[in-house]
């Protein structure tokens with residue numbers, strides 16, 4: 121059986137389970153379950169702490185896992201990113217009291233609180249900055265107010281937590297993160313990983329794209345196709361009405377209305393948009 125590590129708690133847990141469910145896998149009913157077998161799909165799920173998942177995958181005891189890119193890089197494990205999954209997006213940034221520190225170089229000689237010490241130590245070292253990294257488990261934003269650090273390096277999503285602690289970000293983001301599918305660094309890509317990857321890609325495409333159908337004067341087909349090039353190539357078929365064609369193409373969901381306006385402007389009519397339930401490209 122193909123063994124997959126999945127986050128048991130935290131920000132990644134629920135969206136990961138939803139995505140796997142959409143990909144046709146069984147998911148646990150009881151959030152305390154640690155293992156779940158899915159014999160129909162020949163896979164076994166292990167529900168582990170997100171921070172530990174890269175360690176398990178890196179050791180080869182499981183074949184793949186879902187975690188955050190930031191957690192993967194901080195783990196130092198012998199695992200690599202295989203497929204970005206498009207959820208749990210965040211940035212990883214330095215922050216400090218307003219105007220106190222405004223550039224990474226100014227961290228020199230200061231104390232930096234973080235839950236991601238490997239990431240931060242590496243980032244500072246690469247810039248020749250020497251600082252004391254204070255490792256905390258969470259609630260890192262309070263470290264400055266409580267006086268154990270001068271600045272923090274932490275996950276920023278909406279920025280609400282930082283604002284609440286009276287901190288402002290400075291410098292470029294250390295990292296842009298999202299949930300990722302990971303695999304052991306030196307594993308051969310096997311059929312189990314290929315199937316999982318194809319299924320997850322199918323979910324991503326079904327979420328990110330819609331199917332657009334429309335009728336257009338045949339003389340305008342080339343212009344229409346420039347607006348809706350599709351993923352590979354749109355389907356164009358003759359309409360019963362002379363000199364008209366029907367076109368079907370995949371369109372990015374977030375561009376749906378703009379594309380419909382553009383098509384209408386060049387004479388397309390009967391523009392229909394349909395959600396994609398599932399797909400295999």
Ligand SMILES: Nc1ncnc2c1ncn2[C@@H]1O[C@H](COP(=O)(O)OP(=O)(O)OP(=O)(O)O)[C@@H](O)[C@H]1O
Pocket residue numbers: 129130131132170171187188189190191208209210258275276277278297298299
């Ligand atoms: N608003 C957010 N807060 C925390 N983590 C987030 C957020 N948005 C995305 N993430 C990502 O989720 C992962 C953190 O997972 P973690 O299990 O620590 O979640 P958590 O919600 O912080 O849980 P915990 O309460 O156990 O700390 C990281 O990859 C991080 O980038």
Ligand SMILES: O=P(O)(O)OC[C@H]1O[C@H](OP(=O)(O)OP(=O)(O)O)[C@H](O)[C@@H]1O
Pocket residue numbers: 257258259260261274275276277278279280281282
């Ligand atoms: O930018 P925001 O939307 O405010 O989100 C970012 C905050 O959320 C996370 O904390 P979490 O709730 O996981 O608590 P923790 O620090 O104890 O892990 C993260 O560590 C930040 O503190």
Ligand SMILES: [Mg+2]
Pocket residue numbers: 258
């Ligand atoms: Mg957290």
